[in-house]
Amino acid sequence: MQFPLLVFVTVVEKKNFSRAAESLNMTQPAVSQQIHSLEDYYGVKLFERNSKRVETTRAGEVLYRYAVQIVNLQREAQQAVNDLMGLVTGKLMIGASLTIGEYVLPRLLSVYARHYPDVEISVTIGNTEVIADHALNNRIDVGLVEGPVNPANLVITPFLEDEMVLIVPTTHRLAAIGRVHIEDLLEETFIIRESGSGTRFIVEEVFRTLGIQPKREIQFGSTQAIKEAVEAGLGVSFISIWSVQKEIKLGTLRVLRVHNHSFPRPFSMIWKKKQLETRAMKEFTAMTESIDLHSRLVPEF
Structure with a gap:
């Protein structure tokens, strides 16, 4: 049941079957089939559909809260097994504010990807406020920001001057x-x-x-x-x-x-406090903080 729930969560967040299918590398009919299977399983209608977007029904809203937890737990379980086996795999979701995303992160990732080619990397670019919000709402594993953020629920670690x-x-x-x-x-x-x-x-x-x-x-x-x-x-x-x-x-x-x-000014790494840190995330943060890497990144003038 985990995969239909993943499809369901993706449709809710994308608010569109076509965009969800593209994100999951599926066809739209296959996405629709997975949603129908969930509706049959629970005996309720999960979406109100129209030509432009889909909206969750009341039952869909309730299921979404639990589905997110189930999908996240499944990912954590898989990652825990990989970590136990000493494998650096899985998905690493990185957010970066614009200056870092355009001029620093590509250099970081070129080094990281050479060391850990089995990690699937996704990058979100936005201003500092957007990246901090993504970190707090578990949309990214780690953020790289250039501005101040509220430290209440975030770990903040400077990594570059x-x-x-x-x-x-x-x-x-x-x-x-x-x-x-x-x-x-x-x-x-x-x-x-x-x-x-x-x-x-x-x-x-x-x-x-x-x-x-x-x-x-x-x-x-x-x-x-x-x-x-x-x-x-x-x-x-x-x-x-x-x-x-x-x-x-x-x-x-x-x-x-x-x-x-x-x-x-410092560039800082941020992530949510008490967040589960996968091996892929730990290796990325350790690499980003390393003195050797810093020397490689110093701009030449």
Whole structure:
């Protein structure tokens, strides 16, 4: 009965039979068959169906709460047996905030996948708030975030040092200056991330530290979009030094620092307190914290 329950849980969470089938690598008729078998088994209707999405009935809502527990317990049991046998297998669900997901995580995973090729890895990218919520609600095993999170129900472990630097286009009046003064920034338009982003939180801290309030701000939803906006001359931005390695090498952006100021920040791993830690998760967190790996990841400038 475990597999029909897994199909049921997936349909509930995807709210669509087609998306559930795609996620499970099944055909839609096969998904429908599994749901019908559950409805026959329990003697109730589990979904109200329409052309766009499906909604759980009252009975479906009740079954979903138990089905999630059963599916999770089955996964834990399988993982416990694998761990006992010394196997690093199973699925590792990782969440990462955007800067880490785009510029750091691929390097981490290239090392991890070489060591543990039998682990199935899935990655979710979102801002820090989204990743913290996923960790708290068991949608991911471990998250990598760049902003502060509420520590109440999360384990938080710094794993990498970052620095916020000022980027300007090569044609900017400050481009030839290695260090700028606060007064140089008072009339600038700043390109910033959206609310909920760890980078946005840190940039606001930078503004408070410098005692400036930008006259104009333009928001973008990704680091890549910010870099392209700066390259196009739309404004300047404070951004992670990890995210501009390629642009520095190509000479398409200039990286500056503010006189007498530096803006370091930690990148942190998070996971839910009292969470069952699989062998795959333990190996990933240990590898991510390792000094040797840190030396491999240091950006070259």
